[in-house]
Amino acid sequence: MDSRLDLASSDATLRQAVNSFAKPSVRISLFQLLTSIGPFLASCTAMYLVYPISPLLTLALSIPTGALLVRVFIVQHDCGHGSFFASRAVNQAVGRLCSLITLTPFANWGRQHAAHHANWNNLDRQSAGSDIYSACLTVREYLALTPWRRFLYRLPRHPLIANILLPPLVFMLLYRVPFDTPRAWVRERWSVHLTNLALAALFGFLVVLLGWREVVLVHIPVMVVSSILGVWLFSLQHRFETSHWAGKSEWSFVEAALEGSSYFHLPPLLQWLTGNIGFHHVHHLNPRIPNYNLPPAHEAVSALRSVPTLRLRAGLGATRLTLWDEEHSRLVRFSDVE
Numbered sequence: 001m002d003s004r005l006d007l008a009s010s011d012a013t014l015r016q017a018v019n020s021f022a023k024p025s026v027r028i029s030l031f032q033l034l035t036s037i038g039p040f041l042a043s044c045t046a047m048y049l050v051y052p053i054s055p056l057l058t059l060a061l062s063i064p065t066g067a068l069l070v071r072v073f074i075v076q077h078d079c080g081h082g083s084f085f086a087s088r089a090v091n092q093a094v095g096r097l098c099s100l101i102t103l104t105p106f107a108n109w110g111r112q113h114a115a116h117h118a119n120w121n122n123l124d125r126q127s128a129g130s131d132i133y134s135a136c137l138t139v140r141e142y143l144a145l146t147p148w149r150r151f152l153y154r155l156p157r158h159p160l161i162a163n164i165l166l167p168p169l170v171f172m173l174l175y176r177v178p179f180d181t182p183r184a185w186v187r188e189r190w191s192v193h194l195t196n197l198a199l200a201a202l203f204g205f206l207v208v209l210l211g212w213r214e215v216v217l218v219h220i221p222v223m224v225v226s227s228i229l230g231v232w233l234f235s236l237q238h239r240f241e242t243s244h245w246a247g248k249s250e251w252s253f254v255e256a257a258l259e260g261s262s263y264f265h266l267p268p269l270l271q272w273l274t275g276n277i278g279f280h281h282v283h284h285l286n287p288r289i290p291n292y293n294l295p296p297a298h299e300a301v302s303a304l305r306s307v308p309t310l311r312l313r314a315g316l317g318a319t320r321l322t323l324w325d326e327e328h329s330r331l332v333r334f335s336d337v338e
Contacts, residue, residue, distance in 0.1 A: 066225025074275025080110030107191035121260035
C-alpha cells in the first residue's frame with residue numbers, strides 16, 4: 001500500500017511540475033501563427049506563380065509547402081486543446097481559420113482527438129473505429145481471427161496503404177462527411193457541413209480567379225504531402241520499438257504518457273516544421289501546454305528527459321509495428337507471428 005501511495009505522490013508531483021508550463025503567451029502564439037500561416041501562403045503563391053513556367057516545378061514545390069501545412073495543423077491542434085491562447089473564443093476562431101487550410105473540421109476533429117487523449121495505448125480500446133494508428137490487437141487476439149478476418153485487419157495496416165494511400169483519402173474525402181461521428185454530437189456534425197460550405201466558397205473563388213487546373217495542381221499535391229507526413233508522425237507517437245501498451249486494469253495515465261508516447265528527436269528544421277509535436281510524452285502529460293512550451297518542459301523536468309528517445313532512422317521502420325506481444329511486452333510486426 002505504501003509503495004502505491006509513494007507512486008501516486010510522485011506522479012502527482014510530476015504532473016504539477018509539468019502543469020507550470022501550461023501558460024500560453026499571446027506574443028509567442030501570435031508570432032507562431034504568423035510564421036506558420038505566412039510561409040504556407042507564400043509557398044502556395046510561389047506554386048501559382050511558377051505554374052505558367054513549369055507545372056513540374058509547381059509539383060516539386062508541393063513538398064516544402066506540404067511540410068509547412070503540417071505546422072499550420074499543429075496550430076489548429078493546439079487550439080483544439082485550448083492551449084494556444086488563454087481565451088476559448090480566440091482558440092476557436094483561430095482553429096476554424098486553420099481548418100480552412102488543413103481541410104479538417106475543427107470542432108469534429110477536436111472532439112475525436114480528445115477521446116484519443118482520454119484513453120491511448122489501451123489494449124482494451126478496440127472500439128476506436130476508423131483509428132488504425134493508435135489502437136492495436138494483441139498477438140493472441142490476432143491469431144484467434146479467421147484467415148479472412150486476419151487479411152482484412154492486415155490490409156489497411158500495410159505500410160504503403162496506411163501511410164501513403166489512406167492519409168490523403170482521409171483528409172480530402174472522409175473529412176467531408178461525419179463518417180464516424182455519433183448522431184448525438186450535433187455541434188460536431190455541423191462543424192463538418194459548415195466547413196464544407198466554407199471550403200466550397202473558398203476554392204470556388206480560387207477557381208474563378210486562377211483556373212481549375214492551377215487550383216488542382218497546387219492544392220491536391222500539397223494535401224497529399226502534408227497528410228502523409230502528418231499521419232506518419234501521428235502513428236509514431238504511440239507505436240515505436242520501446243512503446244508500452246497495457247490493458248485497462250493495468251493502464252496508468254502517467255505511465256502511458258512516459259512509456260507509451262514518444263520523444264521523437266528531430267533535427268532543428270524538422271522540429272520547427274512539426275511544431276515540437278515530437279515531445280509527445282510531455283504533450284500527453286498535459287495537453288494544455290502550448291507546443292512552444294513542450295521543449296522547455298522537457299528540459300526542466302528531469303523525469304521527462306529519462307524517457308526513451310526515438311530518432312529519425314528508427315521512426316522510418318516503426319510503421320510496421322502493428323501487434324502487441326503480451327508474452328514479451330513489446331510491439332511486433334505481422335511477419336514476426338506468421
